[in-house]
Amino acid sequence: MAARKPWSEACERNREPILEVLRGAFADATRALEIGAGTGQHAVFFAAALPHLAWQPTDRAENLPGIAAWRDEAALPNLLPPLEFDVDDADWPVRSCDALFSANTLHIMGWSSVENFFRGAGRVLRPGGMLAVYGPFRYGGRHTAPSNEQFDAFLRGRDPRSGIRDFEAVNALAAAEGLVFVDDRAMPANNRTLLWRRAGGGCQSPAQPV
Numbered sequence: 001m002a003a004r005k006p007w008s009e010a011c012e013r014n015r016e017p018i019l020e021v022l023r024g025a026f027a028d029a030t031r032a033l034e035i036g037a038g039t040g041q042h043a044v045f046f047a048a049a050l051p052h053l054a055w056q057p058t059d060r061a062e063n064l065p066g067i068a069a070w071r072d073e074a075a076l077p078n079l080l081p082p083l084e085f086d087v088d089d090a091d092w093p094v095r096s097c098d099a100l101f102s103a104n105t106l107h108i109m110g111w112s113s114v115e116n117f118f119r120g121a122g123r124v125l126r127p128g129g130m131l132a133v134y135g136p137f138r139y140g141g142r143h144t145a146p147s148n149e150q151f152d153a154f155l156r157g158r159d160p161r162s163g164i165r166d167f168e169a170v171n172a173l174a175a176a177e178g179l180v181f182v183d184d185r186a187m188p189a190n191n192r193t194l195l196w197r198r199a200g201g202g203c204q205s206p207a208q209p210v
Contacts, residue, residue, distance in 0.1 A: 004066070005039075005069045005070050005073065006039040006063075006069075007041070010104075011039060012041070014103075014191065015046075017187050018046075018103070018132075018193060019045070019046060019050075021183075021185050021195070022046060022101065022132060025099075025130045025132055025183075026050060026053060026099040028098075029098040029099035029129065029130065030053065030054065030098060031053065031054045031056065031096075031097045031099065032053045032055045032056065032099035032100070032101060033094045033099070033101070033124065034046075034057045034058060034101045035087065035100065035102040035117070036059055036102050036104070036108075038103070039066055039067070039070070040057060040063075040066055040067030040068070040069070040070035040071060041070060042101075042103060043055055043070065043079060044073075047074070047076045047078050048074065048079075051078055052078075053099065055076075055078055055080065056080045056094055057079070057080070058093065058094070059082060059084075060084065064082045064084060067082040087113050087116045087117045087120060088112075092124055094124055096126060098126045098129035099132075100125055100129065100130070100132070101132045102134070103133075103135065104134065105135070106133065106135055107136060107162060107163060107164045108155075108162055110162065111161065114170065114173065118170070118174050118177050118179070121174075122174075122177025125179070125198040127198055128197065128198060129198040130182075130197055130198075131174070131195070132195050134191060134192070134193045135191055135192070136148045136164045136190060136191050136192070137167045137170070137192050138152075138165070138167065139166070139168075140168070144190050147189075147190060167192075167194070170194075171194075178200070179196035179199070180197050180198075180199055181195075182196060182197050183195040
């Protein structure tokens with residue numbers, strides 16, 4: 001029996017604003033790695049909208065059947081079969097890409113996994129490649145909205161290792177891996193999409209955080 005397609009209302013709400021960012025950020029890319037594809041909805045939507053990209057969804061083993069169900073129904077030639085993946089693995093299943101996307105993952109991971117996320121991104125992104133990360137962030141140690149503060153308390157109550165991350169802290173991790181901050185875009189529900197470029201592929205000046 002085929003797996004049921006999982007569903008996230010949030011994916012439906014945020015996919016268009018994220019796509020608007022990715023159209024520009026990934027315009028020159030050819031291979032995209034998605035870390036934490038979740039339900040698979042983003043993978044199908046972005047692969048359909050960005051047919052120049054070979055889109056590689058990844059996630060933990062328990063989420064792969066749902067992602068595969070979305071992929072099978074969509075039957076897109078540029079959407080690859082989902083791969084089992086954990087950012088803490090020493091060897092990532094994709095060794096090279098020029099676009100990397102992840103949504104709503106950094107606040108779920110422990111901090112050591114966030115560090116491994118950026119170490120891995122620095123390894124697999126080709127020079128000039130782009131990293132796009134969607135989710136809530138704090139700035140200067142402060143939340144951008146009361147709802148984010150409440151969400152952060154919920155996350156930490158459930159797992160003290162998790163929580164909404166400080167932009168300055170994650171940007172420092174990115175910089176240590178040769179990732180240059182490019183842009184910070186406002187998204188629905190007090191979220192952001194942060195963009196970094198792997199050094200060595202152009203001379204675009206770093207942007208300043210909002």
